[in-house]
Amino acid sequence: MDYQVVVLAAGQGRRMGTGGNKVLLDLAGDPVIIHTLRVFETDPSCTGIVLVIRKDEREQFLNLIEGYHLKKVRKFVEGGKERQESVRYGLAAIETDQKSTVLIHDGARPFVTRQGITRVAEAAAEYGAALLAVPVKDTIKEATHFSVKRTLERKSLWAAQTPQAFRLSVIRRAHQESVETHFVGTDDASLVEQMGVPVKIVEGSYRNIKLTTPEDLVIAQIFLEREEE
Numbered sequence: 765m766d767y768q769v770v771v772l773a774a775g776q777g778r779r780m781g782t783g784g785n786k787v788l789l790d791l792a793g794d795p796v797i798i799h800t801l802r803v804f805e806t807d808p809s810c811t812g813i814v815l816v817i818r819k820d821e822r823e824q825f826l827n828l829i830e831g832y833h834l835k836k837v838r839k840f841v842e843g844g845k846e847r848q849e850s851v852r853y854g855l856a857a858i859e860t861d862q863k864s865t866v867l868i869h870d871g872a873r874p875f876v877t878r879q880g881i882t883r884v885a886e887a888a889a890e891y892g893a894a895l896l897a898v899p900v901k902d903t904i905k906e907a908t909h910f911s912v913k914r915t916l917e918r919k920s921l922w923a924a925q926t927p928q929a930f931r932l933s934v935i936r937r938a939h940q941e942s943v944e945t946h947f948v949g950t951d952d953a954s955l956v957e958q959m960g961v962p963v964k965i966v967e968g969s970y971r972n973i974k975l976t977t978p979e980d981l982v983i984a985q986i987f988l989e990r991e992e993e
């Protein structure tokens with residue numbers, strides 16, 4: 765199942781607390797974003813990568829992509845203030861037909877696997893919309909002002925990951941409608957859900973973590989050390 769992918773790398777990395785873009789941090793000798801891009805670069809089903817970056821980091825990313833000889837990074841697109849905007853700008857740069865499959869992936873998730881990518885791409889081709897997710901391990905509470913309002917039934921809860929995969933026409937319409945309705949979601953599947961379009965869950969891996977806070981970098985280092993053993 766061929767696909768194109770929008771890889772998101774235009775964040776500020778505030779929760780990481782290093783004062784810069786966390787996808788440019790070194791991880792076992794290579795920047796986080798290179799670990800992520802390599803998975804798509806080496807996947808024969810990936811026909812092109814749109815990389816969404818910050819304007820002030822364009823030179824840095826251009827040099828990185830050239831230096832690591834990543835040939836599938838076809839376009840560099842300037843991101844927006846929010847993740848959702850960055851996705852919309854990335855989607856606008858996709859030039860395949862409306863029936864094609866497009867994946868949207870956080871550049872801060874370097875441990876995505878080809879198996880997960882293939883499965884979520886196939887699910888999107890069949891159903892129109894799909895995402896990788898893992899069953900929640902903790903009990904989740906809903907609270908306001910630190911007072912518990914309710915405990916959510918854990919057996920029906922999934923932690924959403926990326927890639928999230930869509931028929932291009934579906935996700936483009938979802939983003940267009942979110943602009944018209946001013947709906948802001950924390951992932952792309954939620955925009956499609958807003959349209960009442962069913963979204964399929966594909967069970968992913970707990971290793972597909974999003975590097976968000978400093979602890980995640982420690983975990984990432986351990987993952988890579990174990991791969992070398």
Ligand SMILES: Nc1ccn([C@@H]2O[C@H](COP(=O)(O)OP(=O)(O)OP(=O)(O)O)[C@@H](O)[C@H]2O)c(=O)n1
Pocket residue numbers: 772773774775776777778779780786787816843844845846847848850870871872873974975976
């Ligand atoms: N305006 C934005 C915000 C986020 N992202 C990207 O979306 C992914 C997930 O976002 P997140 O983990 O929130 O990254 P940051 O926004 O950088 O982190 P923070 O919220 O801590 O600043 C990251 O790869 C990030 O680079 C993006 O392309 N454009």
Ligand SMILES: C[C@](O)(CO)[C@H](O)COP(=O)(O)O
Pocket residue numbers: 847870923924925926950951952974
């Ligand atoms: C898209 C996502 O990775 C799914 O879990 C997550 O919602 C991104 O959240 P962030 O705050 O933009 O990192």
